[in-house]
Amino acid sequence: MNRRQFIMTSLGTGLGLSLGITLYPVVTATKASQLTAAEMVFDAFLPALLMGALPADNQLAQQQLLATRKAAIEFLPFLPLTQQQQLSQLFLLLEQELTRLALTGNWLSLNELPVQTRLGLLSAWRDSYLALLQQAYCGLRELLFAAYYGQPPHWAALNYQAVEFNRYG
Amino acid sequence: MDDPIRQGLARGWKHIDAATLSKDEQYEADIVIVGTGAGGGLAAEILTQAGFSVIMLEHGALNSSSDFKQQERWAYPHLYQDGAGRKTKDQGIAILQGRTVGGSTTVNWTTSIRTPKNTLGYWREHFGLDFSGDNSLEPFFDLASGRLNISQWHMSPNLNNLALKNGCEKLGWQYTIIHRNVNGCANLGLCGMGCPINAKQSMLVTTIPTALDGGATLISRISARNFEWQGDKIQALHAVPVDEHYQPRQGVNITVKARHYIAAGGAINTPALLLRSKVPNPSGRLGKHTYLHPSLISGALFAEPINGHAGAPQSVYSDQFVWPESDNMGFKLEVPPVHPVLMATKLIGMAEQHAHLMKQFNNLQVMIALLRDGFAEQAQGGTVELDSNGEPQLDYPLTDYLFAGAREALLAMAELQFAAGAKAVMPIHADGQLYKSWPEAKAAIMALPMAIYRTTLASAHVMGGCNMAMDASKGVVDMQGRHHQLKNLSVFDGSTLPTSLGANPQLTIYGLVWRNSTLLANWLHGNQ
Numbered sequence: 001m002n003r004r005q006f007i008m009t010s011l012g013t014g015l016g017l018s019l020g021i022t023l024y025p026v027v028t029a030t031k032a033s034q035l036t037a038a039e040m041v042f043d044a045f046l047p048a049l050l051m052g053a054l055p056a057d058n059q060l061a062q063q064q065l066l067a068t069r070k071a072a073i074e075f076l077p078f079l080p081l082t083q084q085q086q087l088s089q090l091f092l093l094l095e096q097e098l099t100r101l102a103l104t105g106n107w108l109s110l111n112e113l114p115v116q117t118r119l120g121l122l123s124a125w126r127d128s129y130l131a132l133l134q135q136a137y138c139g140l141r142e143l144l145f146a147a148y149y150g151q152p153p154h155w156a157a158l159n160y161q162a163v164e165f166n167r168y169g
Numbered sequence: 170m171d172d173p174i175r176q177g178l179a180r181g182w183k184h185i186d187a188a189t190l191s192k193d194e195q196y197e198a199d200i201v202i203v204g205t206g207a208g209g210g211l212a213a214e215i216l217t218q219a220g221f222s223v224i225m226l227e228h229g230a231l232n233s234s235s236d237f238k239q240q241e242r243w244a245y246p247h248l249y250q251d252g253a254g255r256k257t258k259d260q261g262i263a264i265l266q267g268r269t270v271g272g273s274t275t276v277n278w279t280t281s282i283r284t285p286k287n288t289l290g291y292w293r294e295h296f297g298l299d300f301s302g303d304n305s306l307e308p309f310f311d312l313a314s315g316r317l318n319i320s321q322w323h324m325s326p327n328l329n330n331l332a333l334k335n336g337c338e339k340l341g342w343q344y345t346i347i348h349r350n351v352n353g354c355a356n357l358g359l360c361g362m363g364c365p366i367n368a369k370q371s372m373l374v375t376t377i378p379t380a381l382d383g384g385a386t387l388i389s390r391i392s393a394r395n396f397e398w399q400g401d402k403i404q405a406l407h408a409v410p411v412d413e414h415y416q417p418r419q420g421v422n423i424t425v426k427a428r429h430y431i432a433a434g435g436a437i438n439t440p441a442l443l444l445r446s447k448v449p450n451p452s453g454r455l456g457k458h459t460y461l462h463p464s465l466i467s468g469a470l471f472a473e474p475i476n477g478h479a480g481a482p483q484s485v486y487s488d489q490f491v492w493p494e495s496d497n498m499g500f501k502l503e504v505p506p507v508h509p510v511l512m513a514t515k516l517i518g519m520a521e522q523h524a525h526l527m528k529q530f531n532n533l534q535v536m537i538a539l540l541r542d543g544f545a546e547q548a549q550g551g552t553v554e555l556d557s558n559g560e561p562q563l564d565y566p567l568t569d570y571l572f573a574g575a576r577e578a579l580l581a582m583a584e585l586q587f588a589a590g591a592k593a594v595m596p597i598h599a600d601g602q603l604y605k606s607w608p609e610a611k612a613a614i615m616a617l618p619m620a621i622y623r624t625t626l627a628s629a630h631v632m633g634g635c636n637m638a639m640d641a642s643k644g645v646v647d648m649q650g651r652h653h654q655l656k657n658l659s660v661f662d663g664s665t666l667p668t669s670l671g672a673n674p675q676l677t678i679y680g681l682v683w684r685n686s687t688l689l690a691n692w693l694h695g696n697q
């Protein structure tokens with residue numbers, strides 16, 4: 001078995017089982033080359049951050065990931081310009097870091113990075129001595145969780161219902 | 170559902186949505202007010218009724234009960250500063266402030282508390298501000314209470330608040346049933362997204378409509394950029410429209426001229442406006458000493474559902490620890506409303522751990538402890554600076570003193586939650602876990618590393634940065650909110666507070682602004 005097959009197998013058994021989904025549905029929906037750095041970064045981290053929250057049904061999980069990425073992207077312009085500038089620099093850096101990781105790990109592309117590697121990266125930032133990385137962890141986590149849990153279709157497991165006086169959208 | 174805003178607009182209110190303007194404009198009035206929150210909204214009513222022509226400028230949009238969507242994904246970007254993404258400069262503290270007509274009062278949680286005696290005593294001693302006798306704020310608190318229908322909450326607290334009450338009773342700790350500014354509240358728990366039935370007596374549905382009915386003009390979606398001044402007088406205010414994401418837009422310039430100018434953009438934003446204007450600042454205090462009531466959070470799992478999203482968000486508080494005998498940092502205990510985004514972003518962990526906690530959403534009881542900053546030497550708050558776009562950043566250093574208070578606060582909340590019957594308690598801290606008993610939680614919290622990014626801190630109370638003081642060397646404005654150097658400038662908002670309060674700020678601001686608007690009206694009449 002070559003390295004790639006080995007990884008795919010381990011994904012299929014270990015992570016695939018625990019997640020119940022194919023891991024990288026978002027990236028397959030759009031050509032990677034057409035994605036912005038922000039989208040690449042969101043796609044890389046969303047399946048990891050949302051492990052355990054995404055539904056078992058593969059198609060549903062894909063929909064939720066796409067909707068979350070879209071919500072996160074749509075939220076960014078509401079942030080102050082300076083924060084937006086800092087974030088776009090961060091996304092570029094992270095995209096490079098992820099690509100580097102993928103290359104050194106011999107994965108064919110970014111979307112094959114095992115979910116544990118992605119989680120490991122996030123934990124490393126959280127526990128880093130560098131304020132910048134800790135901020136990246138907190139910021140990304142908050143942005144993506146807000147984008148996910150802001151959406152009524154994702155409240156099923158929470159059993160939360162908002163009284164609706166005026167329809168959203 | 171009656172919508173007083175839509176009805177008023179149909180009656181012919183003067184409202185200009187600056188975002189729709191395509192060429193430069195100039196306006197003139199007796200008085201221009203920047204910001205329509207607790208301070209600006211109340212001042213607009215009092216000054217209009219005193220016979221002055223008033224123009225109100227508001228960065229946010231004119232949203233009303235017909236516009237409010239009962240979802241956080243709508244409310245945060247449209248009703249909050251920076252889409253509720255405002256943070257201190259090093260991102261150690263998350264800050265909630267309103268940005269819509271009515272300011273933070275449109276989204277606040279309706280807790281109404283008079284300024285604590287200890288706080289007033291501190292101001293007298295350190296800033297020469299004597300609010301006693303003829304200068305007492307009590308008559309103005311009475312007026313504000315009447316105007317905004319402030320009274321003690323008469324329904325039973327929701328289970329989130331009840332846990333606070335029960336825990337206090339068990340431990341023999343002080344607690345108080347909260348007074349709220351509501352009229353016909355249906356106990357919905359949606360205050361933070363704008364009250365859908367206009368029960369909350371925010372500035373949006375009380376004073377601003379009266380001002381508009383009295384002939385005032387409201388310009389929304391406009392950002393006041395700077396005052397033009399010479400000698401001891403302001404000559405004009407310069408502003409620009411904002412775009413659909415509330416970002417200041419170049420290309421259209423709006424000038425407003427008035428006899429008197431009132432800055433009421435709230436703490437952080439009012440100091441920023443004055444910093445951009447480079448107004449005289451001999452005390453060196455402009456933007457400095459900005460306080461946050463930095464707040465710790467503690468989650469608790471209960472066997473039965475708590476449903477912290479339903480019911481009046483705040484109805485009980487405890488002052489057991491606000492004024493400790495020691496020099497330690499005091500803190501007030503309250504609970505927040507619990508909605509999915511607020512919860513998900515504040516809860517610790519990620520992946521399975523986070524998802525597991527979120528699944529117990531309805532069984533989570535959440536407590537907050539608000540640290541009383543601004544009193545001790547080691548808690549002198551933060552400094553507002555301008556970034557390269559002229560927007561404010563609050564540099565708020567987190568001191569060891571503050572972290573010592575934070576640890577005590579986490580301990581008190583855990584003890585209280587167990588006393589109230591929690592099965593497990595989890596301090597909101599990157600290294601925190603669910604602890605099954607008070608001794609276990611106590612030992613763990615004692616060992617938690619108290620540090621930035623690990624200890625979650627948030628604020629919904631921003632105060633100071635243009636502090637009042639009798640002596641011009643100790644403050645930016647005087648006891649009447651009048652700028653010490655610029656004669657036709659007043660600051661009527663939370664930025665004038667010389668310390669944090671140790672209590673939720675809105676009623677203090679109403680009392681001060683009622684007093685100071687009345688004094689200003691008399692002075693302007695006398696000077697005509």
Ligand SMILES: Cc1cc2nc3c(=O)[nH]c(=O)nc-3n(C[C@H](O)[C@H](O)[C@H](O)COP(=O)(O)OP(=O)(O)OC[C@H]3O[C@@H](n4cnc5c(N)ncnc54)[C@H](O)[C@@H]3O)c2cc1C
Binds near residue numbers: 207265280661
């Ligand atoms: C979620 C939340 C819950 C809260 N709960 C409570 C509570 O239960 N009880 C309590 O006492 N307090 C509460 N508060 C705090 C309280 O509402 C505020 O302290 C109070 O409203 C502050 O009044 P203010 O006049 O200083 O500013 P704000 O009410 O914040 O109003 C300032 C307004 O000025 C506008 N503005 C700023 N700069 C400019 C500019 N340059 N140009 C044009 N417009 C500008 C802003 O957009 C904003 O609308 C809460 C706050 C929040 C955010």
Ligand code: SF4
Binds near residue numbers: 353357361
């Ligand atoms: S609890 Fe509901 S009805 Fe009552 S004031 Fe808040 S939002 Fe309005």
